[in-house]
Amino acid sequence: MNSKIKLIKGDITKQHVDAVVNAANSSLMGGGGVDGAIHRAGGKQILDDCMDIINRQGRCKTGEAVITTGGKLPARYVIHTVGPVWNGGHKNEPELLANCYRNSLQLAVDKGIKTIAFPNISTGIYHYPKAEAAQVAINAVNNFLKDNDSIAEVTFVCFDEENFALYKDLLG
Ligand code: ADP
Numbered sequence: 001m002n003s004k005i006k007l008i009k010g011d012i013t014k015q016h017v018d019a020v021v022n023a024a025n026s027s028l029m030g031g032g033g034v035d036g037a038i039h040r041a042g043g044k045q046i047l048d049d050c051m052d053i054i055n056r057q058g059r060c061k062t063g064e065a066v067i068t069t070g071g072k073l074p075a076r077y078v079i080h081t082v083g084p085v086w087n088g089g090h091k092n093e094p095e096l097l098a099n100c101y102r103n104s105l106q107l108a109v110d111k112g113i114k115t116i117a118f119p120n121i122s123t124g125i126y127h128y129p130k131a132e133a134a135q136v137a138i139n140a141v142n143n144f145l146k147d148n149d150s151i152a153e154v155t156f157v158c159f160d161e162e163n164f165a166l167y168k169d170l171l172g
């Protein structure tokens with residue numbers, strides 16, 4: 001395993017890192033799953049920042065990422081990225097999912113963020129097959145870290161046992 005990559009099973013809203021990533025939808029107005037959990041735990045300030053972003057630049061496109069305060073979370077920032085909805089794999093889903101990880105990490109670098117935690121983007125309501133999503137996520141993060149020294153630690157936070165087992169196998 002890349003020494004900068006950590007794997008845990010748990011709740012991303014509890015992570016003491018510089019930034020946690022949210023698997024948002026393009027409206028940035030919250031929703032179910034990890035998105036709902038982050039907005040509930042982080043409070044209204046996150047939604048206020050999201051509304052400012054939407055008013056300034058419109059909806060967040062699939063694969064893109066934006067940053068807000070962490071509100072009441074232990075994390076200082078939330079990076080919101082919009083994963084692809086699984087559509088059978090013929091709608092550029094792997095590239096779009098990799099973009100979520102790359103663009104979130106690039107935003108982190110731009111903000112001087114050193115430690116960042118990711119959920120398993122698109123593997124809930126968006127139905128991306130978990131094994132394929134894990135491989136895309138790990139490859140994208142590994143490739144990014146190869147070319148970038150400023151990130152000190154990337155944590156994959158798996159909420160469900162199935163994802164945790166898949167990541168454990170793939171990370172070795
Ligand atoms: P998407 O719409 O991108 O599929 P979901 O929130 O439905 O987003 O699911 C993404 C992943 O987040 C799923 O694997 C789900 O188990 C996980 N998840 C749900 N709640 C949390 C949480 N509190 N912390 C970390 N991961 C979570």
